[in-house]
Amino acid sequence: MNIPKELKYSKDHEWVAVEGNLATIGVTDFAQSQLGDVVFIELPDEDRVVTAGEAFSVIESVKAVSDVYAPVSGKIVKVNQALEDAPDWVNQDPYHDGWIAVIELTNDSEIDSLLSNEDYERVVAAEGGHQ
Amino acid sequence: MTAKQTPLYETHLRYGGRIVEFGGWLLPVQYTGIKEEHQAVRKRAGLFDVSHMGEVRVTGANSLNFLQNLVTNDVSRLANNQVLYTPMCYPNGGTVDDLLVYKKRDKDYLLVINAANIEKDFEWMQSCTQDFDIKLENISTQMAQLALQGPLSQQILGKITSVPLSKLKYYWFWPDIEVAGKKVLLSRTGYTGEDGFEIYCSPEDAVPIWNSILEAGTSEGILPVGLGCRDTLRFEACFPLYGHELSSDISPIEAGIGMFVKLDKGDFIGCEVLRKQKLNGTARKIVGFEMVDRGVARAGYSVTQADREIGTVTTGSYAPSLDKNLGLAFIKSDHAKLGQAIAIQIRDKNVSAQIIAKPFYKREGK
Numbered sequence: 001m002n003i004p005k006e007l008k009y010s011k012d013h014e015w016v017a018v019e020g021n022l023a024t025i026g027v028t029d030f031a032q033s034q035l036g037d038v039v040f041i042e043l044p045d046e047d048r049v050v051t052a053g054e055a056f057s058v059i060e061s062v063k064a065v066s067d068v069y070a071p072v073s074g075k076i077v078k079v080n081q082a083l084e085d086a087p088d089w090v091n092q093d094p095y096h097d098g099w100i101a102v103i104e105l106t107n108d109s110e111i112d113s114l115l116s117n118e119d120y121e122r123v124v125a126a127e128g129g130h131q
Numbered sequence: 132m133t134a135k136q137t138p139l140y141e142t143h144l145r146y147g148g149r150i151v152e153f154g155g156w157l158l159p160v161q162y163t164g165i166k167e168e169h170q171a172v173r174k175r176a177g178l179f180d181v182s183h184m185g186e187v188r189v190t191g192a193n194s195l196n197f198l199q200n201l202v203t204n205d206v207s208r209l210a211n212n213q214v215l216y217t218p219m220c221y222p223n224g225g226t227v228d229d230l231l232v233y234k235k236r237d238k239d240y241l242l243v244i245n246a247a248n249i250e251k252d253f254e255w256m257q258s259c260t261q262d263f264d265i266k267l268e269n270i271s272t273q274m275a276q277l278a279l280q281g282p283l284s285q286q287i288l289g290k291i292t293s294v295p296l297s298k299l300k301y302y303w304f305w306p307d308i309e310v311a312g313k314k315v316l317l318s319r320t321g322y323t324g325e326d327g328f329e330i331y332c333s334p335e336d337a338v339p340i341w342n343s344i345l346e347a348g349t350s351e352g353i354l355p356v357g358l359g360c361r362d363t364l365r366f367e368a369c370f371p372l373y374g375h376e377l378s379s380d381i382s383p384i385e386a387g388i389g390m391f392v393k394l395d396k397g398d399f400i401g402c403e404v405l406r407k408q409k410l411n412g413t414a415r416k417i418v419g420f421e422m423v424d425r426g427v428a429r430a431g432y433s434v435t436q437a438d439r440e441i442g443t444v445t446t447g448s449y450a451p452s453l454d455k456n457l458g459l460a461f462i463k464s465d466h467a468k469l470g471q472a473i474a475i476q477i478r479d480k481n482v483s484a485q486i487i488a489k490p491f492y493k494r495e496g497k
Contacts, residue, residue, distance in 0.1 A: 036149075036359070037166045039449035040427050040456070042478070058478065060427045062165040062449055063359050084425070 001124055002029040004095060008111060009120035010071035015095060018111055023072050026099040027059065027090060030124045035061040038090045043079045044101060050076060052110055057100055059090065068100060072110045078102040137182035138275050138337040146355050154247030156183040159357040168356040169363050169451040172323055176281030177356035178344055181329070182337060185249035186274050187242040187256065191265035194238045200400060201259055202232065203383060205393040209234040214302045214318055217391055219252070220401030224382040224408060228252050228373055231320065235306055241316075243276075245373045259400065275337035279344055280327030280356075280364075282494075287348035288328055292317075301326075311343035323361065324368030324492055360451075367450050369419060369459065369490035375430060375445040376417050376459055384408040385461070386417050387489065417445065418467045419491060422456040423483040426475070433476040434460045434484075441466045444475060450491055457491050458484070 003009075008016040013031035017024040032038065042058040050056045055067035056076070079101045083089060090098040105111070115123065134157045143150065148159025158180065161168060171177045189198060198206040204217030215232040228248045233241040244252045253269045260267060279288060285296045291311045299305065304318030313336040321327035332340055345353060362372070371377045371386050383392050384405055392405050422428060428447030433440050442462030450457045458475070466473065469488060474481035 036161060037164050037449075040425065042426075060449075062363060062451070063160065065427070065429060 001033070001121075002095070003117045003121050003124070005117045007095070007117065008071075008114035009117065009123075010069065010114060011120075011123050012069045012071070014068060014071045016071050016111070016114055018105075021105045021108070022077070023074070023103045023105055023111070024099050025068075025071060025101050025103060026094055027068060028120070028124075029094050030127075031066075032091050032094045032098070035059060035064060035066060035090075037062045038087045041083045041087045041090065041100070043081070043083065044076050046076055046079055048076045050074065050103065052107075059087075070103065071114060072103055072105055072107070074103040074106045076101050077104045135183075137180055138334040139180045139182065139341055142338055142341055143180065143355075148355070148357060151358070153358055154183060154245070156246060158183060159355075160359045161357040162355050165357070165359040165363060166451045168354055169360040171352065171354040172281045172325055172356060172360060172364055173452050174282065175352040175354075176279060176283045176287055176327075176348055177354050177360070178341065178348075179278040179280065179356055179358075179361055180276075180337075180341070181278045182275040182334070183246035184276050185244040185246060185252065185269070185271040186331070187244060187253060188268040188270050189240040189242060189265055190238055190268075191263070192238060193263035193265050194240055197260065197263040197265045198232060198240060199396060200263075200398070201256065202230070203392040203399060203401065203405065204232075205396040206232055206234070206240075207396065211236050212304055212306065214304055214320055216302075218377065218383040218388065219255075220382065220405065221379060222401055222404070224384070224401045224404035225379040226373070226377040226381060226383060226386070227255050227379070229371065229377055229383075229388075233304060233316075233318065248373060273333070274331050275334045277330045277332070277337065277341060277344070278321055278323075278327060279330065280321045280323040280325050281353075282326055283348070283351040283353070284325075284327045287344065287351050287353060290347040291343050296328075299328075311340045313340055315340070322370055323364035324370070324490070325364070325494055362446075363448055363451055366446050366448055366457075366459070367452055367490070367492035369492075371417070372446065376461070381417070381461060382408060382413070385413045385415055412464060414464055415442065415461055416464050416467055417459055417461055418486050419489040420458050420460060420473060420475075420484045421487045422458070422475070423472075423485050426477045426480075426482040427456050428458040428460075428475040428477065428482075428484065434462050435474045435476060435481060436466050436472070438481070441473070447475070452492055455491075457487075459489075
């Protein structure tokens with residue numbers, strides 16, 4: 001399972017890449033492997049204001065519907081429109097081409113409560129016991 | 132209730148199967164991925180563990196009369212070694228289950244029923260025995276079942292059996308033949324819309340047969356395949372699934388499988404209601420639809436027209452062979468015309484869809 005060191009994580013299996021006051025969000029390699037073949041992504045509207053923990057996007061795989069939760073609060077300033085035509089980027093390249101949205105942070109301190117790669121690895125180990 | 136394991140449970144784990152609970156059984160939903168496994172079955176071959184299916188043996192002097200009363204299709208037309216697909220209904224026309232009837236010989240039949248319905252079906256069958264001299268046995272635990280499906284199935288199976296498979300016609304079976312050196316019942320049946328075979332064997336032979344088939348099919352590109360693609364395959368072929376397109380609330384006529392309801396065979400359970408439905412039509416029916424706008428319909432979502440609810444989605448999915456988002460829905464018949472615009476309520480939004488012809492997928496030459 002690929003869990004890059006330089007990223008932060010939520011226990012809901014989103015990754016966060018912070019640059020200045022912008023946070024790029026996607027779902028983790030573990031999440032995409034659990035979802036299976038992704039066939040559709042409902043992207044949020046740009047300019048939508050979200051609160052940490054709020055469902056802001058929906059990923060549909062062949063068999064399942066899953067919410068994506070905002071790991072941090074802020075305004076959505078950019079969404080990955082390419083996923084409309086190529087939702088399987090989430091499977092193929094979850095940390096790069098499979099990014100979902102960029103959020104402009106309203107509360108920097110939320111970043112500190114996200115998980116490190118090591119903490120997230122423990123979450124995956126606990127949930128992945130049956131895989 | 133603890134979920135049950137089939138004889139192949141450990142084998143599924145070894146092959147990387149992702150296990151889910153289905154109808155009280157632990158079974159793989161997928162190995163490598165539903166889309167890849169789906170395409171393997173459409174283009175080459177896939178091997179399913181369907182040991183969770185139930186089997187009931189019917190023997191005794193009145194077996195035929197009992198079955199003729201119990202199910203809607205005409206069992207009397209079966210020759211020895213022939214298979215029949217049939218609904219089984221309640222007196223009100225609602226469906227108890229859909230099943231396969233295998234005629235081994237006079238007064239000896241094997242019924243194959245859905246896993247989640249085994250107890251319900253068996254109790255129902257027992258409650259229908261009073262006027263008949265027959266013996267009913269639930270032999271589900273004594274049998275394992277594999278399904279080899281896909282256009283290269285015969286080529287693969289031919290390598291591990293000496294019987295002339297090309298002589299086994301669609302919906303026929305051989306009761307006692309050898310596959311991979313084990314005695315099995317082999318039928319040319321399946322629920323994927325492809326050519327293929329179903330293999331019934333003793334539970335202890337399931338693993339060696341499974342391994343032999345996968346080994347035999349390596350050069351053909353066979354894959355072990357899970358329940359996930361079993362559902363997308365049967366859905367594209369528009370075969371009904373119990374609990375979705377068939378239920379105690381949905382009759383076979385409403386489900387669009389009236390060709391398996393034979394009204395000229397004499398009385399049977401549900402025949403009065405089903406006769407009226409065939410004659411007068413039904414208020415609701417199962418239709419196929421294609422999403423026009425972006426979105427995936429799922430079972431249970433509301434179907435609307437002009438903001439009025441007209442029914443419910445029974446199955447909705449991305450269809451891997453067709454690369455479209457499609458669905459089946461149980462809706463008011465007045466709104467069921469081909470080409471009709473409808474909407475599917477997906478997360479509080481009405482998303483456009485259109486009623487299209489069934490089946491969505493048909494294999495070449497069929």
